[in-house]
Amino acid sequence: MRAHCLRIPALLLLVLTLAPVSADTDDAARGAGARTPYYLPHMTWDEVEQYLRTSDIVIIPVGSIEQHGRHLPLNSDIVQGTEICLRIGQKAKVVVAPSVLAGISEHHMGFPGTIALSPATFEAVLYETAQSLVAHGFRRFIIYSGHGGNYTSVSNVVTRINRETAATAVDLLHVEFPEPDTKITSLKSDSHAGVEETSMMLLLAPGLVQMAKAENPEIAHPPDVRAVMEKTSGRDQAALLDSILYLPEKTGKHTSTREITNNGVVTGGDVKTATVELGQLAVDYRVAGVVRLIEAWRKVRP
Numbered sequence: 001m002r003a004h005c006l007r008i009p010a011l012l013l014l015v016l017t018l019a020p021v022s023a024d025t026d027d028a029a030r031g032a033g034a035r036t037p038y039y040l041p042h043m044t045w046d047e048v049e050q051y052l053r054t055s056d057i058v059i060i061p062v063g064s065i066e067q068h069g070r071h072l073p074l075n076s077d078i079v080q081g082t083e084i085c086l087r088i089g090q091k092a093k094v095v096v097a098p099s100v101l102a103g104i105s106e107h108h109m110g111f112p113g114t115i116a117l118s119p120a121t122f123e124a125v126l127y128e129t130a131q132s133l134v135a136h137g138f139r140r141f142i143i144y145s146g147h148g149g150n151y152t153s154v155s156n157v158v159t160r161i162n163r164e165t166a167a168t169a170v171d172l173l174h175v176e177f178p179e180p181d182t183k184i185t186s187l188k189s190d191s192h193a194g195v196e197e198t199s200m201m202l203l204l205a206p207g208l209v210q211m212a213k214a215e216n217p218e219i220a221h222p223p224d225v226r227a228v229m230e231k232t233s234g235r236d237q238a239a240l241l242d243s244i245l246y247l248p249e250k251t252g253k254h255t256s257t258r259e260i261t262n263n264g265v266v267t268g269g270d271v272k273t274a275t276v277e278l279g280q281l282a283v284d285y286r287v288a289g290v291v292r293l294i295e296a297w298r299k300v301r302p
């Protein structure tokens with residue numbers, strides 16, 4: 001799913017360039033290779049202890065293991081979530097937790113390899129991850145989702161952290177991100193494994209992208225979805241589509257990805273036009289929005 005961290009229409013979404021995280025960004029799941037600064041799994045316990053003497057902020061990326069067409073890997077949303085958070089973490093000097101393994105992706109189960117958690121399981125794992133970090137002294141949480149299907153559950157966990165622990169979590173749905181470049185806002189119906197996501201992966205994990213296999217999809221939306229697309233616009237359209245698109249096959253609503261796209265990609269654009277440059281623009285505005293939030297938070301509570 002497109003890696004907007006927020007469920008805000010693209011027009012409201014919105015950059016900055018950061019120091020590169022490290023040269024080996026195609027070590028995309030960050031499971032091996034060189035130590036990455038501010039990445040909690042690569043830190044030792046005494047380094048975390050030392051960090052907690054100076055800051056109580058942590059970012060938790062979440063993503064998914066789900067089909068992303070024939071040209072992008074199943075972990076695309078985890079790569080995007082983790083790599084974007086590492087750029088945020090290194091710019092703002094904030095620790096980044098590991099991503100939860102999988103996300104809410106039942107609507108992609110028609111394609112092999114997808115691993116879907118129920119919202120209840122996903123929320124439990126994410127909440128208990130936060131609980132562990134609270135126990136060590138982290139008090140301020142930002143949860144960044146690289147997968148649209150996780151948004152509601154992330155909001156639920158943010159609420160639980162605020163209501164049930166000594167810590168404070170911020171819901172990125174409320175953050176106004178910088179306006180993306182028009183090269184991004186002009187992309188048509190580019191919702192899954194399309195031009196923007198492919199561009200970000202070319203930047204963040206080029207070794208995982210198989211551009212020779214990139215192809216545009218044949219899309220077949222059911223009549224009710226087509227009617228919304230043709231007869232409504234703006235936020236009304238976004239609200240209506242959000243309710244009826246990308247639902248599990250078992251609902252009989254015919255909007256799981258296997259039912260609407262022949263290859264798993266959902267875009268009205270040309271996937272082959274994806275570029276590293278576009279990927280940089282797409283990553284930059286996301287990073288800038290969260291860095292600005294952290295700076296604002298530090299103004300009121302250093």
Ligand SMILES: [Zn+2]
Binds near residue numbers: 002076147193197
């Ligand atoms: Zn995705």
